Amino acid sequence: MNWSAIAAIYRFEMARFFRTLAQSFLSPVLSTSLYFVVFGTAIGSRIQEIEGVSYGAFIVPGLIMLSVVMLSISNASFGIYFPKFLGTIYELLSAPINFIEIVIGYVGAAATKALFVGLVILVTATFFVDIRIEHPFAMAAFLILSCLSFSLLGFIVGIWAGNFEQMSLVPQLVVTPLIFLGGTFYSISMLPPLWQTITLFNPVVYLISGFRWSFYGIADVPIFWSLLAILAFTGICLAIIGWIFKTGWRIRS
Amino acid sequence: MTTILSILDLRKSYANGFEALKGVSLDIEEGEILALLGPNGAGKTTLISTVCGITTPTSGSVTVGGYDIQTEFRAARKMIGLVPQEIALEPFEKVWNTVRFSRGLFGHGSDNARIEEILRKLSLWDKRRNAIKELSGGMKRRVLIAKALAHEPRVLFLDEPTAGVDVELRKDMWEIVAELKQAGVTIILTTHYIEEAEAIADRVGVIDKGELLLVQDKDTLMAQMGKKQIEVMLTEPVSTIPESLSEHNLALNGAGDALIYTYDTHAERTGITTLLNDVAQAGLVLRDVQTRQSSLEEIFVNLVSGEPA
Numbered sequence: 290m291n292w293s294a295i296a297a298i299y300r301f302e303m304a305r306f307f308r309t310l311a312q313s314f315l316s317p318v319l320s321t322s323l324y325f326v327v328f329g330t331a332i333g334s335r336i337q338e339i340e341g342v343s344y345g346a347f348i349v350p351g352l353i354m355l356s357v358v359m360l361s362i363s364n365a366s367f368g369i370y371f372p373k374f375l376g377t378i379y380e381l382l383s384a385p386i387n388f389i390e391i392v393i394g395y396v397g398a399a400a401t402k403a404l405f406v407g408l409v410i411l412v413t414a415t416f417f418v419d420i421r422i423e424h425p426f427a428m429a430a431f432l433i434l435s436c437l438s439f440s441l442l443g444f445i446v447g448i449w450a451g452n453f454e455q456m457s458l459v460p461q462l463v464v465t466p467l468i469f470l471g472g473t474f475y476s477i478s479m480l481p482p483l484w485q486t487i488t489l490f491n492p493v494v495y496l497i498s499g500f501r502w503s504f505y506g507i508a509d510v511p512i513f514w515s516l517l518a519i520l521a522f523t524g525i526c527l528a529i530i531g532w533i534f535k536t537g538w539r540i541r542s
Numbered sequence: 543m544t545t546i547l548s549i550l551d552l553r554k555s556y557a558n559g560f561e562a563l564k565g566v567s568l569d570i571e572e573g574e575i576l577a578l579l580g581p582n583g584a585g586k587t588t589l590i591s592t593v594c595g596i597t598t599p600t601s602g603s604v605t606v607g608g609y610d611i612q613t614e615f616r617a618a619r620k621m622i623g624l625v626p627q628e629i630a631l632e633p634f635e636k637v638w639n640t641v642r643f644s645r646g647l648f649g650h651g652s653d654n655a656r657i658e659e660i661l662r663k664l665s666l667w668d669k670r671r672n673a674i675k676e677l678s679g680g681m682k683r684r685v686l687i688a689k690a691l692a693h694e695p696r697v698l699f700l701d702e703p704t705a706g707v708d709v710e711l712r713k714d715m716w717e718i719v720a721e722l723k724q725a726g727v728t729i730i731l732t733t734h735y736i737e738e739a740e741a742i743a744d745r746v747g748v749i750d751k752g753e754l755l756l757v758q759d760k761d762t763l764m765a766q767m768g769k770k771q772i773e774v775m776l777t778e779p780v781s782t783i784p785e786s787l788s789e790h791n792l793a794l795n796g797a798g799d800a801l802i803y804t805y806d807t808h809a810e811r812t813g814i815t816t817l818l819n820d821v822a823q824a825g826l827v828l829r830d831v832q833t834r835q836s837s838l839e840e841i842f843v844n845l846v847s848g849e850p851a
Contacts, residue, residue, distance in 0.1 A: 291616070293646045375631070376630030377631060377632060379596055383595050383622065385615065
């Protein structure tokens with residue numbers, strides 16, 4: 290393992306994050322505050338408690354997941370797409386590193402940034418609602434695994450994308466609908482039976498359900514399935530990245 | 543001399559059937575400067591990219607310092623530095639950080655003294671805290687060289703290092719290359735500028751349509767393939783070459799005041815004495831005589847066009 294190279298990539302990517310620290314910090318604080326104002330206060334005041342949890346507190350895990358998933362994808366996809374766009378990828382390809390080390394560097398940095406923002410949102414939420422975390426280790430595990438797995442997905446998107454439009458295609462057209470329909474702002478038990486069944490095909494449901502369980506001990510699907518879903522998703526992303534590594538798809542001619 | 547880079551029957555074909563490299567074989571000695579000349583699309587950059595690991599070869603083998611670039615890629619690539627043709631740099635990153643990044647990427651820990659030495663050598667020390675986007679084009683090229691040198695490579699590839707830079711900077715680059723050679727770095731550069739190869743290379747390789755047409759010591763190449771010309775300047779212009787001089791195959795310049803005689807420097811008899819005698823016999827008065835050797839550029843154009851030099 291070329292640890293120096295992994296550290297160099299990680300540090301280089303984190304430097305990009307620290308260059309815009311104010312934006313990185315303020316943006317999630319502002320958007321989370323807006324969500325609480327709109328969904329928590331304006332709409333939430335008209336919604337009853339869900340399984341003993343106030344609506345404002347209920348949406349916190351979903352809001353964290355929403356930002357973490359979107360940021361993981363955008364950070365990782367931008368991280369690897371930008372060198373392709375600028376041409377600086379020649380340096381990565383000619384360095385004594387393998388693809389695994391490149392992935393660890395980029396995905397590690399993207400996941401760290403997303404994790405940071407996730408924690409900022411969590412802290413911001415405490416100013417608006419009372420939050421309890423019943424299973425802190427499970428919460429940390431779900432959060433870290435989500436950051437990592439969606440950063441892996443973002444890395445694949447960044448490798449695949451041929452332009453900036455394609456890069457925003459997956460987050461906007463696929464991930465955003467899945468998150469909004471995945472129980473971020475509601476419990477799937479509130480849906481009609483048919484839609485409850487359809488929703489079970491949405492992988493994000495398992496993610497948000499498991500994450501919410503770690504906070505309040507309530508879940509739409511059994512925690513085992515949530516854990517299995519996130520592990521399976523991580524495995525699929527790793528397998529795709531392994532294939533890219535073998536074939537040099539869209540990287541090496 | 544030790545062979546530091548060995549390329550054997552290297553081929554690169556693309557899915558559309560285009561053959562960018564058609565069995566290139568080349569040995570490069572440690573410490574030499576080899577200039578690769580060739581027109582656009584000749585395969586120069588493909589050759590460099592393949593050796594450096596950016597492009598995967600279709601067949602053939604390459605070893606650097608005895609290490610195979612595919613099976614022992616870590617050891618091989620650690621010995622190589624690459625300065626690409628295009629200026630490819632992260633615009634918002636600072637000069638110091640980008641050089642440190644390159645060093646780390648090649649498996650070296652951060653060594654401030656070494657990075658300072660490189661930046662000073664390339665006149666970048668004062669710009670170390672500047673973002674790349676604040677630098678001029680010439681300075682950006684220096685940053686690319688600094689990045690390539692950050693891990694102390696033994697073989698440095700310079701892909702068109704002076705393309706689009708002004709004359710002053712080009713001279714600076716040549717000095718940098720000379721210093722690197724002094725330090726024992728082997729340099730392979732591709733260039734469009736024949737004068738560049740002529741000025742700094744020890745050997746010259748000519749590549750065209752994916753084939754290496756020749757690799758030769760620069761001076762030998764010029765001596766073997768160069769034609770020499772004598773320009774016999776006359777005091778009075780003439781409209782035609784006198785009949786008595788026809789056997790010398792002379793040419794007349796546009797103004798009619800100079801006879802041009804082309805000869806082979808390696809021929810047993812150059813025919814110069816006879817020519818000068820015959821010119822005097824023909825009643826022409828000489829004002830001056832000067833000789834001119836064909837440049838590397840003419841040799842190169844002749845080779846690529848398939849005409850004899």
